[in-house]
Amino acid sequence: xxxxxxxxxxPPLRVRLALRDLDGVTLLVLPAVxxxxxxxxxxFVYGFILSFEPKAGGWLANYRKFxxxxxxxxTIAATFWLAIPATLINxxxxxxxxxxxxxxxxxxxxxxxxxxPITLGTVLIAEGLLTYLGPQGWFNRTLMMLGLISNxxxxxxxxxxxxxxxxxSGFPFTFLLTLSYLTGIDPSLEQAxxxxxxxARQRFFHIxxxxxxxxxxxxxxxxxxxxxxxxxxxxxxxAPAGSTRVISLAAYQxxxxxxxxxxxxxxxxxxxxxxxxxxxxxLAGRSFxxxxxAGGGKG
Amino acid sequence: xxxxxxxxxxxxxxxxxxxxxxxxxxxxVTLSVRRGExxxxxxxxxxxxxxxxxxxxxxxxxxxxxxxxxxxxxxxLKPEERGxxxxxxxxxxxxxxxxxxxxxxGLSMQGRPKAEIERKVDEALSIVRLGDQGNKLPGQxxxxxxxxxxxxxxxxIEPPLVLMDEPLSNLDAKLRxxxxxxxxxxxxxxxxxxxxxxxxxxxxxxxxxxxVVMREGRVRQVGTPEDLYARPAHSDVAEFMGYRNLIRSQxxxxxxxxxxxxxxxxxxxxxxxxxxxxxxxxxxxxxxxxPLTAKVETAQYHxxxxxxxxxxxxxxxxxxxxxxxxxxxxxxRLAADRDRVLIYAS
Numbered sequence: 001x002x003x004x005x006x007x008x009x010x011p012p013l014r015v016r017l018a019l020r021d022l023d024g025v026t027l028l029v030l031p032a033v034x035x036x037x038x039x040x041x042x043x044f045v046y047g048f049i050l051s052f053e054p055k056a057g058g059w060l061a062n063y064r065k066f067x068x069x070x071x072x073x074x075t076i077a078a079t080f081w082l083a084i085p086a087t088l089i090n091x092x093x094x095x096x097x098x099x100x101x102x103x104x105x106x107x108x109x110x111x112x113x114x115x116x117p118i119t120l121g122t123v124l125i126a127e128g129l130l131t132y133l134g135p136q137g138w139f140n141r142t143l144m145m146l147g148l149i150s151n152x153x154x155x156x157x158x159x160x161x162x163x164x165x166x167x168x169s170g171f172p173f174t175f176l177l178t179l180s181y182l183t184g185i186d187p188s189l190e191q192a193x194x195x196x197x198x199x200a201r202q203r204f205f206h207i208x209x210x211x212x213x214x215x216x217x218x219x220x221x222x223x224x225x226x227x228x229x230x231x232x233x234x235x236x237x238x239a240p241a242g243s244t245r246v247i248s249l250a251a252y253q254x255x256x257x258x259x260x261x262x263x264x265x266x267x268x269x270x271x272x273x274x275x276x277x278x279x280x281x282x283l284a285g286r287s288f289x290x291x292x293x294a295g296g297g298k299g
Numbered sequence: 300x301x302x303x304x305x306x307x308x309x310x311x312x313x314x315x316x317x318x319x320x321x322x323x324x325x326x327x328v329t330l331s332v333r334r335g336e337x338x339x340x341x342x343x344x345x346x347x348x349x350x351x352x353x354x355x356x357x358x359x360x361x362x363x364x365x366x367x368x369x370x371x372x373x374x375x376l377k378p379e380e381r382g383x384x385x386x387x388x389x390x391x392x393x394x395x396x397x398x399x400x401x402x403x404x405g406l407s408m409q410g411r412p413k414a415e416i417e418r419k420v421d422e423a424l425s426i427v428r429l430g431d432q433g434n435k436l437p438g439q440x441x442x443x444x445x446x447x448x449x450x451x452x453x454x455x456i457e458p459p460l461v462l463m464d465e466p467l468s469n470l471d472a473k474l475r476x477x478x479x480x481x482x483x484x485x486x487x488x489x490x491x492x493x494x495x496x497x498x499x500x501x502x503x504x505x506x507x508x509x510x511v512v513m514r515e516g517r518v519r520q521v522g523t524p525e526d527l528y529a530r531p532a533h534s535d536v537a538e539f540m541g542y543r544n545l546i547r548s549q550x551x552x553x554x555x556x557x558x559x560x561x562x563x564x565x566x567x568x569x570x571x572x573x574x575x576x577x578x579x580x581x582x583x584x585x586x587x588x589x590p591l592t593a594k595v596e597t598a599q600y601h602x603x604x605x606x607x608x609x610x611x612x613x614x615x616x617x618x619x620x621x622x623x624x625x626x627x628x629x630x631x632r633l634a635a636d637r638d639r640v641l642i643y644a645s
Contacts, residue, residue: 191358192391194378196405196456206404210395290395292438 044272051266062266072267075247076274082159082234082246083227086166090227091219094171094178095212099204102182111179118172125168126236130156133164161237162244166227174223181215182208213289221279228275247271302422304491305382305459307334307369314364315374317350324350326516327364332492334459337483339507340496343539347516348496352462355494357381368459379408384453384491386463390445392437398424398448399433405456423451426485443474450482454489461486463495467502479506500540504528512536530567534575534643542577542641543618550574550642558611560590564640575643580606582639583619589634593617595625607631 054061133155140152231248238244255264310332317325325347340348353359357378366374406416427447504524520532531537555576593609605621
């Protein structure tokens with residue numbers, strides 16, 4: 001007799017878990033969790049610990065070495081010098097392009113064309129740029145044939161080459177993201193603004209931009225992280241010993257040229273924390289902008 | 300100075316047409332609106348009433364025809380150059396701005412002095428009775444309050460013309476009645492002309508000075524609510540105005556034959572031979588000596604009477620009222636007054 005009474009007092013474990021949104025389906029998240037632990041958490045923790053076990057010196061020796069050797073710490077500035085302009089160019093250009101594409105009838109075709117560079121990958125883009133923009137490429141030969149220049153313009157194996165590649169491979173991402181944020185803004189808001197006397201420019205600055213700001217911040221973060229970890233194009237199209245000696249290259253050299261995994265881990269950690277710092281900075285800036293829905297009402 | 304609509308004498312639509320590809324969404328709409336008038340554009344969905352409103356606002360360009368405000372042709376102007384106030388179906392409030400900023404938007408776009416803007420916004424807030432909600436964001440307001448903000452934002456710029464696109468369709472029934480009265484009150488207060496799009500005939504009848512009934516992009520009838528209610532000009536307008544009984548029958552010298560019974564009617568369109576008799580359910584009532592016999596199929600209780608549907612002896616569907624309780628299967632006799640049986644060509 002007491003048994004059913006107990007049942008009513010305390011529902012079975014299964015029900016109690018379900019009330020906290022834990023049921024059989026929740027188990028499906030396990031493979032993903034294992035994946036993240038194996039491929040992200042474990043290497044990160046391993047590298048973090050490894051960076052404090054230098055070949056020689058105290059536990060901070062790697063970090064001390066990095067920040068006392070200009071050949072190493074200058075890579076941070078060199079990377080910033082590439083990543084910040086590339087990110088800004090990509091995100092800022094994506095706004096007018098997305099605004100234009102939004103109203104087009106054959107939007108899908110144009111989007112497809114713009115997105116093709118994603119499928120190419122950085123190495124193919126680098127190869128193309130080397131062929132077309134190199135000293136013997138058609139770009140320079142055409143200009144020389146037309147008599148516009150007497151000597152080939154240097155567009156690859158320097159800062160320009162890396163920047164071009166970063167824009168080409170990064171733009172499709174920023175464009176797609178901006179486009180999707182932009183199409184999320186209710187078109188009747190702009191119509192309302194125009195009936196209230198706002199010209200195109202005023203509609204952009206008073207309505208579109210504030211509602212887009214949230215999306216642009218996310219876009220800046222993703223684009224920045226992507227460009228900050230630039231490696232293939234910096235090596236293939238840049239001047240790896242000079243102006244485009246980026247931080248990931250320093251880590252690569254420590255690991256595979258000096259076989260100092262501990263030092264390489266330290267550089268990777270520094271790189272990670274710099275990225276994290278910038279992302280936190282951008283996201284903190286979001287608190288100054290509107291973060292709610294971009295709809296016009298209950299609709 | 301109180302908020303009052305900019306003065307004008309006449310807004311004239313002259314052959315206003317708009318095509319989308321090969322589809323004529325709006326065909327040859329001609330209409331003249333005076334200051335202070337409340338016009339309802341009424342019609343089923345897809346009849347072109349919203350297209351007409353968007354053309355007036357400047358959100359759509361005309362395929363042909365013209366729009367005149369007194370002596371100025373305005374159909375070439377962009378929406379921002381027309382200065383009409385518009386209330387959108389989904390309100391289209393700027394979600395990142397407070398209620399005050401939303402209402403002030405039009406005035407600040409005109410570059411008015413700050414003190415004037417503040418004063419006008421205060422006044423607009425009091426007109427729509429939202430005095431204490433000024434610093435909230437639209438997302439924190441209820442649907443009815445958002446609606447009030449949308450109206451305040453449209454009228455604060457003192458437009459000669461206020462355009463409303465089914466503004467009440469997102470509200471519940473009780474709020475809809477309340478806002479209907481509010482809209483009429485505000486319209487009279489500021490003295491603008493209002494053009495109000497709706498598919499709800501009851502809304503149009505209760506609000507408008509004149510109703511424009513549209514169908515398939517064309518104007519079918521323009522008239523006062525009384526005209527439209529009592530004397531629809533065509534059978535399709537009658538159908539839309541709630542004449543649920545549209546009975547095809549032979550017409551001879553003003554009489555129609557329905558289910559074997561003959562009714563005297565009023566000819567709206569001259570017809571002899573095949574025609575349509577239109578009768579509102581409210582006008583077809585149960586009467587012991589009525590000429591028409593019908594078998595009741597459904598009876599819905601509506602407080603003071605029963606809304607019934609049934610079939611005549613020849614199978615014609617009939618909709619009528621019964622003051623007393625009837626049940627499925629009952630046989631009743633029905634009658635209708637001569638001037639409430641309208642006869643149209645078929």
